[in-house]
Amino acid sequence: xxxxxxxxxxxxxxxxxxxxxxxxxxxxxxxxxxxxxxxxxxxxxxxxxxxxxxxxxxxxxxxxxxxxxxxxxxxxxxxxxxxxxxxxxxxxxxxxxxxxxxxxxxxxxxxxxxxxxxxxxxxxxxxxxxxxxxxxxxxxxxxxxxxxxx
Numbered sequence: 039x040x041x042x043x044x045x046x047x048x049x050x051x052x053x054x055x056x057x058x059x060x061x062x063x064x065x066x067x068x069x070x071x072x073x074x075x076x077x078x079x080x081x082x083x084x085x086x087x088x089x090x091x092x093x094x095x096x097x098x099x100x101x102x103x104x105x106x107x108x109x110x111x112x113x114x115x116x117x118x119x120x121x122x123x124x125x126x127x128x129x130x131x132x133x134x135x136x137x138x139x140x141x142x143x144x145x146x147x148x149x150x151x152x153x154x155x156x157x158x159x160x161x162x163x164x165x166x167x168x169x170x171x172x173x174x175x176x177x178x179x180x181x182x183x184x185x186x187x188x
Contacts, residue, residue, distance in 0.1 A: 039154040048142045048150035052112040055140055056105060058084065069096060074121055080105055083121060087130055095162060097133040100124055115139035131162030 043051060054060060058071045069087040076082045087098035101116035118135045126132040136157040143151045 039156075041152050041154075042145070043150050043152060045148060046150060047148050048110055048112060048144035051150055051152060052107070052114070052142050055114060055142075058086075069098075074100070074124065077102070083119060084116075085124060095131045096129070097160060097162070098127065098130040099133045099135055101135050101138075110144035112142040113139065114142075131160070133161050134159040 054064070058073065061071060062068055065088075067088045067090075069089060071086045072084065074083040074085055081102065081104040083100065083102050085098065085100055087096060090096050100119055100121050102119045103114065103116040105112070105114045116135055116138050118133075136159060138156045138158060139154075141153040141155075143153075145151055
């Protein structure tokens, strides 16, 4: 996804996307988000969970996130990792971020272009269909008199 932001400086957009506390205010789908560990000046491990539309179960993810300001441009990237203190929860489906991130490019003092890449495996097919009635397949569950003749 790519979007031009005509009234937002690149630095402001970077700050908004990078601030996990502020995300709770503008992202109505967030359930919980917090830092687990700071690894370097430009990398951390974090937790994020979000609401999914019905009938899907809500998701969570543990990611290693890194970021790099490059003059007036910014990169934020992440991918999933495992953490022994945060195993998958029974009330959520653990998604996998294969590679997700933002490239924010300044186009002027008060404008920028953001490119968002999300390569994610949402997982959870079996968890999502629990409680959803199964529609019988005609060719395998219909009475013999109704089945097609080969």
